[in-house]
């Protein structure tokens with residue numbers, strides 16, 4: 001592992017592209033800031049860290065990530081407060097999770113000092129790209145992938161790691177319609193569901209498209225063995241409030257351990273709410289929908305923070321959930337997290353990380 005003394009070479013863009021961007025109309029994930037942080041793993045160490053203008057990466061057609069999928073990523077955000085200060089939400093948790101994903105995929109650990117030094121310098125250099133406004137942020141995408149030029153199946157010896165960023169405005173602003181999936185699976189016990197591994201998302205595309213054709217925005221996955229228990233949704237963990245108790249599937253290994261999930265559970269417990277992290281049976285949720293006991297349903301994740309679920313489709317029936325305005329817990333937690341990010345709420349949990 002390299003020591004923190006490693007200096008990051010910086011090559012600045014000749015002419016910023018920022019003036020070409022319409023910040024009032026930002027499509028999610030399609031606008032890229034000026035620079036990218038990049039480093040390579042070879043001979044057992046991360047080397048040549050540099051920041052350069054955002055642009056293409058040259059890789060071999062035989063690069064093993066393309067064939068066998070050793071590729072992992074993270075998703076985090078930097079926010080600009082009204083005071084001008086730039087903050088991030090629990091970035092260490094993202095760093096730790098990336099290393100857990102790396103372990104599961106036989107990829108090397110990232111060095112903490114280098115990760116945060118690269119991230120900090122990248123954000124500082126592209127600070128002007130962090131949009132102003134309550135719902136806006138700079139989405140940060142770290143990715144690591146295998147680069148060995150070899151078409152045999154084995155863990156690669158070389159990897160590339162990059163971080164690039166996208167200015168974004170609100171995501172999933174409107175409530176989502178979901179369908180409980182009972183044919184296809186995203187992940188199974190012993191699989192790679194708990195890693196933020198690229199292949200998980202590829203495997204989800206076909207089932208998700210089927211649901212989209214039927215008018216839903218997203219799927220809610222169920223366990224691969226019996227399709228009887230709720231797992232998670234797209235890139236969000238899911239939660240339900242039933243009879244004033246907050247239910248969410250436990251971290252069985254096949255769902256992604258979300259940082260938003262962890263934070264929301266912590267808040268719920270501290271606010272005196274009863275929390276059940278357990279097996280959440282589809283039947284239990286559907287019965288609650290039928291009996292009118294299901295008060296709230298929502299997805300939790302970095303992209304949307306809280307995405308209210310409007311309709312749940314199951315076995316050919318669509319169940320409508322009570323209007324968003326009446327949802328006490330999810331609205332409160334959504335507001336709390338927003339106030340925390342913007343500096344209006346005291347950071348008693350030490351979740352906010354100042355970038356400058």
Ligand SMILES: *Cc1c(COP(=O)(O)O)cnc(C)c1O
Pocket residue numbers: 075196232233234235236237256257258259260261300301302303
């Ligand atoms: C990223 C992700 C989440 C949410 O995790 P956060 O850390 O809260 O952003 C949930 N499920 C899946 C499958 C994900 O990829």
